[in-house]
């Protein structure tokens with residue numbers, strides 16, 4: 277949407293609180309950032325626009341955490357792994373499973389993932405943030421970044437009480453869209469506007485998952501290609517996650533093209549087109565796919581899943597070469613596992629390939645240029661498009677969150693700018709919290725959970 281004019285608004289915004297660290301966005305990375313900051317002693321506020329924490333995992337029904345493992349080797353520990361264990365203990369997951377990403381696509385890819393019931397994740401995260409002492413505000417939408425002399429001073433947000441201001445020397449932008457960074461004037465990388473497609477997920481009940489799994493993969497692929505030819509399916513996949521119980525299928529099968537999720541009209545079109553596709557897909561599955569004959573549509577995600585919007589300009593840009601050549605970094609603070617998965621913009625395929633080894637993510641990729649006191653985590657890290665495709669998975673995003681939450685708390689407690697805190701201080705704290713961030717920390721390949 278291109279506005280045609282501007283009006284001037286004059287606001288007197290009440291200051292509703294002062295904190296050490298404010299985290300904007302309670303998704304994969306932001307929830308962990310807030311827990312890490314609070315556990316490190318920071319007075320921490322977490323603001324989330326939705327009615328629950330978890331981000332893509334809950335609001336988008338992306339019901340499996342990917343990238344805890346590279347092959348059979350676990351590469352993410354600390355708070356993210358603790359949360360994975362808590363979800364299992366709460367009965368929300370049967371544990372890590374093998375899963376074929378892009379199953380029925382041209383390049384299927386086997387992975388070890390943690391599938392879960394998103395509803396359980398919601399209350400496990402509520403418990404974890406409350407225990408850590410994080411103040412959480414749900415239904416609270418970030419509005420503007422407050423700056424003073426080029427440094428972060430806080431944020432304004434929109435709530436049911438109206439517009440409020442919260443002040444802090446450190447703000448973590450975990451919005452997935454780099455909203456705080458954009459408002460602060462941090463430049464974003466622009467690759468000519470090409471973006472991966474969006475997906476609106478849905479949940480089917482009364483599915484005979486075992487019967488479906490027994491269908492040979494060549495037959496599944498033939499069925500998918502037939503559905504695509506007839507215009508009833510939208511990408512080369514029958515991709516779904518089955519929650520504990522084995523009678524539900526959470527399906528990631530819609531594919532909505534040419535969406536700029538930062539454009540209000542496009543974002544609306546994406547939701548409506550997603551629902552149109554779901555109506556078609558559900559009909560196809562019930563008619564054509566063994567195991568889905570009696571399926572019932574139980575739920576559609578609260579909002580469409582967006583794979584990419586902004587990537588910030590940071591103090592280092594993680595590249596595909598860094599990942600594929602397994603480059604080591606002095607300031608490594610998280611380990612990624614991939615895969616690098618690029619959903620074809622404009623097409624029906626997916627390109628999947630594996631980093632040869634777990635890859636290190638440097639702290640500098642989470643420090644925006646120009647603005648002090650601002651940190652990022654999750655899919656908006658400073659990376660090339662390809663590197664972002666390998667680093668955006670939720671376990672990796674959570675690991676980045678633990679690093680910046682820890683850094684934010686150290687900086688606020690010592691009155692230093694985050695960029696003045698040596699990476700070694702953050703690494704020491706991360707090590708004490710059992711986080712994994714260097715390849716050298718990983719035991720011999722083959723280690724499992």
Ligand SMILES: Cc1cc2nc3c(=O)[nH]c(=O)nc-3n(C[C@H](O)[C@H](O)[C@H](O)COP(=O)(O)OP(=O)(O)OC[C@H]3O[C@@H](n4cnc5c(N)ncnc54)[C@H](O)[C@@H]3O)c2cc1C
Nearest residue numbers: 301303304305325331332342418452581582654655668670
């Ligand atoms: C369709 C799809 C399928 C995927 N499949 C997988 C998969 O199988 N496994 C996997 O591990 N990863 C998968 N991913 C990738 C992964 O989900 C994301 O890359 C990851 O969640 C990024 O974490 P994040 O913290 O940056 O963002 P998110 O988890 O999206 O969290 C961002 C949070 O910020 C909040 N927010 C946004 N704007 C505001 C605002 N103005 N004010 C307050 N809060 C705000 C949002 O509501 C959200 O809770 C998938 C992604 C998509 C879209």
